[in-house]
Amino acid sequence: MRPVGRLPQREPAMNLLPFALLGAVCGLDVVSFPQAMLSRPIVACTLSGSLAGNAMSGLLLGAVLELIALETLPFGASRYPEWGSASVVGGALAGAVPQHTHGAIAIAMLGALATAWVGGWSMTVVRKWNGAWARALAPELNVGSARSVIGLQLKGLTTDFVRGGLLTLVALLALKPIATAVIALWHVPPRVSGAVIVGVAATVAVGATWKVFHGTRGAGLVFAVGLAIGLALVALK
């Protein structure tokens, strides 16, 4: 299905509030609370796509981003992309148009990756603020003030929640008109778009698999056995 070319329309911010709320929850889940992995692309994209009225497009994009996110190991203080809010943005973009709309998955993927990049940076900003607030409260913390400990915790949680929500809202306000314009101007056949998306996701996923598992004895052999089964299942379908 190809959409009729139309001028990009600005989305009323009110319509984006449910996405902002979901983005806030998923952004908070990445590190602060409760780390239940609602923020993983395969979940957050699907939820967001469902909210936009197209859960299947959300799941499709979620699977692509999940393949890419396999590479990200959120080790302690390292800086990594923030997939929670980003996946909500991607799911909203992918779910806003009918399934199989040319270019929709590619532009949603780009929007999600860009948001994940900005989201990773915004997490480091919040962490610096948390540090500054802890420094300011050092005299109280050093005498064991429960009020300061609990206050710091609640302030950090609230800030991270607001960060995720604002990031989602701003990203959607900026990206929705761009996505609409890109889809209207898309001039590449769907089989080529699909091949590029799959090629990119497969490249990162295979690289990630090697990165995560290559140090384990016997992992190469069990991967080969799994690959044979996986390919056989594809052939049978």
Added chain:
Amino acid sequence: MTHATPDVAAPARRVPIVTRADVFLRLFAIQGSWNYELLMGTGIGFCIEPVLRLLPGGKDGAAYHEALARESRYFNAHPYLASIGVGSLARAELDRVPGQQIERFRTALCGPLGSVGDRLVWAGWLPVCSLLALALFGLGALPATVCAAFLIVYNAGHVGLRGWGVRAGYAAGLRVAGVLATPLFRQGPDYVARAGAFLAGVALPLALARVIGPGAREPQIVGAVLIATALGSFALARLQGRAEGWRMAMIVIAAFVIYAVTRHG
């Protein structure tokens, strides 16, 4: 204030169920104020605080404030395995172990709880559950099935690990090294990694086949994708640490989008 040297063989003091539930729920927010100076230090203080109210003098006592100040200092660990630290530190505080000894113990806990947790969860359990979800997606499962399967399986491990960790840590107290020497932590990461490698083999072709769709399975396209994947993943593996796949993906997709909208016809 004087401290008695604890009798390590003494049974653990019974903690009321409301306090235990409070600590358990707080564990989910242990990284709420994570920062580059104290890391999850204040999170440990936040989680352990309900137990400290059981110290002599209660919330207004000197013991409570001393312990809370000590427990809110720098601490680094994997967020799920920090539950073991919370349990063992709570026991040490209730046993009135000398403060300096607790501080040394806290410092010693950081390394093992971080490295074991990273291997077991971030490089093991999480990729395994992601790949399981991708395999289900590739097999044609519905969105709700994929999400529910991922969340249930992942959180069975996640919530179970936090709950078990705080109990095991409290039971062991300062002798927590024995907990970290259990087969789960010594051999678990290797078993989980092998399961992950197997699942990766199964899931990747299935998931990619569903994304590309039946209409695009022409030999030329499949061949081009396979060659690009082989070359690209080899390059990423060689550039490990110097290049991140997600950034490469963003650049390639951005270039493709520009091409797709500027190409005529």
